[in-house]
Amino acid sequence: MTPLSALLVREIRVATRIGGGALIGVLFFLTVVTLIPFAIGPDLTLLKRVGPAILWLGALLASLLTLDRLISADQEDGSLDLILMTDTPLAVTLAVKAFAHWLTTGLPLVIAAPILSLLLNLDLAAAMAVTLTLLAGTPGLTFTGLIGAALTLSLRRGGLLMSVLVLPLTIPTLIFGVASASAAIGGTPLGPPFAILCALTLIGAVIGPFAASWALRHGQE
Amino acid sequence: MMLSGKGLACQRGGRMVFSGLDFSLRAGQALPLTGPNGAGKSSLLRLLAGLLPAAAGRIDFKGGSPERSLGEQAHYLGHQDALKTQLTVLENISFWASYMRGTLAGDDALTAVGLCELANVPAAYLSAGQRRRLSLARLVAIQRPVWLLDEPNASLDDSAQKILSAMMRDHLKRGGLIIAATHAPLGIKSARELRLGRAR
Amino acid sequence: MAIINFANPARFLTFADRVLPWVAGAAVLVLAYGLYLVVGAPGDYQQGDTAKIMFIHVPSAWLAMMAWGVMSMAALGTLVWRHPLADVTAKAAVPIGAAFTLICLVTGSLWGRPMWGTYWVWDARLTSVLVxxxxxLGLAxxxxxxxxxxxxARAAAILTLVGAVNLPIIKFSVEWWNTLHQPASVLRLGGSTIHPALLTPLLVMAAGFLLLFTTLLLAAMRNEIFRRRIRTLQMMKALGARG
Incomplete structure (x- = not known):
C-alpha cells in the first residue's frame, strides 16, 4: 500500500471501530434537527420555509464539533511525532486525514439529509437540492475546521475554542449553501450561488491543509 | 556517515534546558546520553528528530540522502508508543510500515520482536512491555540510518532487552548510528557517552 | 428450575441453544397466522386497506416501549447485583428496541401519508416515538x-434508568407542546377505539412480535456472550505472551 492509502484505511478503521467517532456526528445532526421544531413549533409551512437553513446549521455544527479529536488523538499517542518525521508533505497527510474524517462523518450527514428533509416537510426536489448543496459544501467545512483543530492542538478543552475560532470562517459556506438550496427550491437553476459554494470548498481544500500544517509546525515546542 | 552537533542549545517554556552542546559520531557508533532527570536528554533527541527547534547551534549529517532532513532519516522511539488501541497489533505495525515506506512486511517485523502470536489481538489489550516491543518492530520494519531512542529499555523484560541489544548491534554493524537516552546499560559497546546536566 | 440457574452465562448458552429453535418456530407460525387474520380483517370504512398497516405499527410501538422496560430491569440487575448476564441483556436489547422503534416510525409515516399529504407531521405520538x-441511538x-x-454497562444502565424516568415526562411535554400549537392535522394515529373485529388480529400480531422480540433477544445475547468470550480469550493471549 502507498503511504497515503495506508493512512486513509487506518483513519477509517479507527473511526469506525469501538471508541471511534463515526456516526456520532450524524446522531448529533438528527438530534439538533429534531429539537428545532420543539422550539419554533410544528407548523409545517414554517418548517418548510426554514428547513434548508435548519439542515445546513445542523450539518455545519455536526461537521465541526466532531473535528476536535482529529489531530489531538494522534498527538496524545505519539503518532504525530512519527507523522512529522516522514517525507510525505504534512499538508498532504492532513488533507488525507480530513478526507477520511469527511468520509466517516460528513458523508453520513449528506446521506441522512434526505430523510431529515421529510421531518421538515421538504418535498423531493427541495430535499435533493439541500442534499446536493451539503455534498458540495461539507468537505469545505471539514477542511476549514482542520485549521482550528491544528491551532488549538496544545490547549486543554480546545474543542470549544476551536468552534469559536472556526465558526466565523464557515459563514461564506453557510451563506452560499443555504442560498443555492433556496434557489433550487424556488425553481431557479442552481446557478451562481452553487458555483461559489463549490469554489469555497475547493479553496478550503487548498488553504485548510496548508494553514493547518503551518500551525502544527510552528506550534511545536 | 557522520552526525555532529555544534553549540546546540535548547529552550523550553522560556527556560534554557542546555546550551553549548557538542557531539559527533560516525557510522557504526552508538552514543548513550546520560544525566539526571530534566537535564535535557529527551529534548536533545526531539531536537535531532526535528520535533523541536534548536535555540542555537547547528546539526550536520553527512553521508545520508541529501534531499531529506535528518528527521526523515531517523527513527524516534519516544515515551509514547504511537499505537491506536482500536487497531490490532498487525494493523498497527503494517500501517507504520506502509506509511513510512518500510521494507519489511508487518508480520515479519512482529516475528522479529516475538509478537507474531498476538498479531490479531487489539493493541488495547497489550501490556506496557508488549506495547514497547511493538514500537521496536518499527525499527526493523523500516530502514533508517539514525536511531534516536528515548529510554528504550523502559518496561522491557529480559528477553525483550536481549532482542533490543541484538537489534542495536545489528544496526551498528550495518553502519547505522544510535543515540540513546538511558539510565540502564544498553548492552552494546560504545566508545564514550554524552553526559548532560548543569553540573558540568 | 429457578431463573437464577440461567444467570450463569454457560448455562444460559445451553438454555438458549435448546429454546431458540422453538421460540423462532413459534414466532414464524404466530406471525403467519396473524398476517392471515390481517388479510381477512375488514378494512377501515374511511381509510380502506391502508389502515391495516396498524397491525404492524401498533405492535412495534408496544415492543419499542417494552424493550426499554426490559433494558431498565437489566439496568437494575447491572447496578444492584452487578450481574454480567444483565449487562448482556441490556446491550443485546438496544439494537432490537431501536429497530422496532424505527419500524414504528416508518409505518406511522407511511400510514399518515395519504391522510396528511406528507410523510411526516409533528403529531404528538409519532414525535414521542422519534424522541x-x-x-x-444515544444509548447505542x-x-x-x-x-x-x-x-x-454501568454507564448505559444509568442512562437507561434516567431515560425510563424521563420518557413519560418527555411524552407529556410533547403532547402539551402539540396541543399548544394546534397541529394542522387533527388525525391521530392508533386512536383508542378499536373495532372488535380488528382486536383479535392485533393481539395475535402483538403476540407474534413478542415472540420475534424474544427470538432476537436470545440470539443477540448469545452473540454478545460469544463476543465477550473472544475478547477474554484475546486478553488472556496477551497476558500469556511474553513482554
Whole structure:
C-alpha cells in the first residue's frame, strides 16, 4: 500500500471501530434537527420555509464539533511525532486525514439529509437540492475546521475554542449553501450561488491543509 | 556517515534546558546520553528528530540522502508508543510500515520482536512491555540510518532487552548510528557517552 | 428450575441453544397466522386497506416501549447485583428496541401519508416515538464509545434508568407542546377505539412480535456472550505472551 492509502484505511478503521467517532456526528445532526421544531413549533409551512437553513446549521455544527479529536488523538499517542518525521508533505497527510474524517462523518450527514428533509416537510426536489448543496459544501467545512483543530492542538478543552475560532470562517459556506438550496427550491437553476459554494470548498481544500500544517509546525515546542 | 552537533542549545517554556552542546559520531557508533532527570536528554533527541527547534547551534549529517532532513532519516522511539488501541497489533505495525515506506512486511517485523502470536489481538489489550516491543518492530520494519531512542529499555523484560541489544548491534554493524537516552546499560559497546546536566 | 440457574452465562448458552429453535418456530407460525387474520380483517370504512398497516405499527410501538422496560430491569440487575448476564441483556436489547422503534416510525409515516399529504407531521405520538428513537441511538452510541464492557454497562444502565424516568415526562411535554400549537392535522394515529373485529388480529400480531422480540433477544445475547468470550480469550493471549 502507498503511504497515503495506508493512512486513509487506518483513519477509517479507527473511526469506525469501538471508541471511534463515526456516526456520532450524524446522531448529533438528527438530534439538533429534531429539537428545532420543539422550539419554533410544528407548523409545517414554517418548517418548510426554514428547513434548508435548519439542515445546513445542523450539518455545519455536526461537521465541526466532531473535528476536535482529529489531530489531538494522534498527538496524545505519539503518532504525530512519527507523522512529522516522514517525507510525505504534512499538508498532504492532513488533507488525507480530513478526507477520511469527511468520509466517516460528513458523508453520513449528506446521506441522512434526505430523510431529515421529510421531518421538515421538504418535498423531493427541495430535499435533493439541500442534499446536493451539503455534498458540495461539507468537505469545505471539514477542511476549514482542520485549521482550528491544528491551532488549538496544545490547549486543554480546545474543542470549544476551536468552534469559536472556526465558526466565523464557515459563514461564506453557510451563506452560499443555504442560498443555492433556496434557489433550487424556488425553481431557479442552481446557478451562481452553487458555483461559489463549490469554489469555497475547493479553496478550503487548498488553504485548510496548508494553514493547518503551518500551525502544527510552528506550534511545536 | 557522520552526525555532529555544534553549540546546540535548547529552550523550553522560556527556560534554557542546555546550551553549548557538542557531539559527533560516525557510522557504526552508538552514543548513550546520560544525566539526571530534566537535564535535557529527551529534548536533545526531539531536537535531532526535528520535533523541536534548536535555540542555537547547528546539526550536520553527512553521508545520508541529501534531499531529506535528518528527521526523515531517523527513527524516534519516544515515551509514547504511537499505537491506536482500536487497531490490532498487525494493523498497527503494517500501517507504520506502509506509511513510512518500510521494507519489511508487518508480520515479519512482529516475528522479529516475538509478537507474531498476538498479531490479531487489539493493541488495547497489550501490556506496557508488549506495547514497547511493538514500537521496536518499527525499527526493523523500516530502514533508517539514525536511531534516536528515548529510554528504550523502559518496561522491557529480559528477553525483550536481549532482542533490543541484538537489534542495536545489528544496526551498528550495518553502519547505522544510535543515540540513546538511558539510565540502564544498553548492552552494546560504545566508545564514550554524552553526559548532560548543569553540573558540568 | 429457578431463573437464577440461567444467570450463569454457560448455562444460559445451553438454555438458549435448546429454546431458540422453538421460540423462532413459534414466532414464524404466530406471525403467519396473524398476517392471515390481517388479510381477512375488514378494512377501515374511511381509510380502506391502508389502515391495516396498524397491525404492524401498533405492535412495534408496544415492543419499542417494552424493550426499554426490559433494558431498565437489566439496568437494575447491572447496578444492584452487578450481574454480567444483565449487562448482556441490556446491550443485546438496544439494537432490537431501536429497530422496532424505527419500524414504528416508518409505518406511522407511511400510514399518515395519504391522510396528511406528507410523510411526516409533528403529531404528538409519532414525535414521542422519534424522541424514543433518538434515545435508543444515544444509548447505542454510549455502548460503542466505551471499550470495557462492564464500565460501558454501568454507564448505559444509568442512562437507561434516567431515560425510563424521563420518557413519560418527555411524552407529556410533547403532547402539551402539540396541543399548544394546534397541529394542522387533527388525525391521530392508533386512536383508542378499536373495532372488535380488528382486536383479535392485533393481539395475535402483538403476540407474534413478542415472540420475534424474544427470538432476537436470545440470539443477540448469545452473540454478545460469544463476543465477550473472544475478547477474554484475546486478553488472556496477551497476558500469556511474553513482554
Amino acid at each position: 424514543l428513537f433518538l434515545m435508543y 452510541a454510549l455502548w460503542r464509545a466505551i471499550e470495557d464492557p462492564s464500565r460501558a
